[in-house]
Amino acid sequence: MAAKKYWDGLKAGAPENSDLAIMGVPFDGAVSGGRGAAEAPGRLRELSKKISPFSEEGHDLRGLIVYDRGDLVFVHDWESYYAEVEEAAFALLQSGSTPLFLGGDHSVTIPLSKAFARYYHPEPVGMVHLDAHSDLMDMYCGQKWSHACPQRRFLEQENTKIENLFLVGIREFEAEEVAFWKDNPELGLVTARRYARDGHKAVMEEMVSALRGLSAVYLSIDIDILDPAYAPGTGTPQAGGLSTRELITLVSDTMRRLPVKAVDLVEVAPPLDSSDLTSRAALKVIYEIFAALVSLKGQ
Numbered sequence: 573m574a575a576k577k578y579w580d581g582l583k584a585g586a587p588e589n590s591d592l593a594i595m596g597v598p599f600d601g602a603v604s605g606g607r608g609a610a611e612a613p614g615r616l617r618e619l620s621k622k623i624s625p626f627s628e629e630g631h632d633l634r635g636l637i638v639y640d641r642g643d644l645v646f647v648h649d650w651e652s653y654y655a656e657v658e659e660a661a662f663a664l665l666q667s668g669s670t671p672l673f674l675g676g677d678h679s680v681t682i683p684l685s686k687a688f689a690r691y692y693h694p695e696p697v698g699m700v701h702l703d704a705h706s707d708l709m710d711m712y713c714g715q716k717w718s719h720a721c722p723q724r725r726f727l728e729q730e731n732t733k734i735e736n737l738f739l740v741g742i743r744e745f746e747a748e749e750v751a752f753w754k755d756n757p758e759l760g761l762v763t764a765r766r767y768a769r770d771g772h773k774a775v776m777e778e779m780v781s782a783l784r785g786l787s788a789v790y791l792s793i794d795i796d797i798l799d800p801a802y803a804p805g806t807g808t809p810q811a812g813g814l815s816t817r818e819l820i821t822l823v824s825d826t827m828r829r830l831p832v833k834a835v836d837l838v839e840v841a842p843p844l845d846s847s848d849l850t851s852r853a854a855l856k857v858i859y860e861i862f863a864a865l866v867s868l869k870g871q
């Protein structure tokens with residue numbers, strides 16, 4: 573799929589010479605709430621045609637070279653699909669560009685972050701998880717690959733550590749997740765309430781200091797970190813979340829201040845959306861990721 577068709581105004585590149593590589597993972601078989609996240613990559617690409625290639629502060633994004641690998645479509649079974657997703661993610665990491673994975677539900681982070689950890693092994697890797705939920709369940713609905721489990725699966729990788737996992741925006745828990753947090757005080761966990769109380773700057777300092785020393789960080793953005801007022805189109809919305817204004821700044825600063833080497837954006841569910849509000853919020857975040865990459869490229 574040529575980037576020319578979508579992502580209007582950006583330069584289309586090959587995997588080896590691009591700044592950013594996009595891959596859609598249209599899978600929503602692991603949700604506990606509403607489905608529809610499988611339609612997100614298609615909807616986001618479609619809407620990208622209407623977005624001008626400038627950041628919200630007027631920075632020109634037309635120099636950014638983007639390779640859009642297209643979607644990895646689910647064909648057979650869950651296990652072989654995740655193996656394929658992992659291999660495709662690994663290949664994109666090998667190409668040297670920064671991958672941006674478009675989910676799909678949050679379970680897709682399981683094979684994606686596994687590929688990430690494997691690519692950087694034995695170097696330690698970190699994770700920033702922006703979400704209403706901590707996704708720290710060992711099992712959910714009898715399933716280890718539920719969208720409630722990705723961070724537990726990430727912590728099973730050899731080169732990950734609890735202190736290198738940093739969560740922001742959390743405001744709903746299962747009993748097991750609260751117990752896990754209590755048993756592991758080194759876990760970086762900022763609730764949505766604390767984010768509002770302490771403010772962006774203080775949380776950024778805490779995040780940067782928690783992940784200091786790492787050379788590769790994975791950024792996982794669940795759109796339900798946003799308040800449903802800003803992002804109604806998601807399977808498990810939770811009131812009391814961040815505003816789009818806050819999320820854009822949070823993602824932009826995370827990209828600039830930490831060595832983010834891969835990003836995913838998950839849980840946008842177009843069939844549950846209203847006037848594409850959620851997809852448009854996601855695209856705003858995506859274009860600020862582009863802007864961060866452009867400014868990092870110029871350094």
Ligand SMILES: [Mn+2]
Nearest residue numbers: 678703707794
């Ligand atoms: Mn999640």
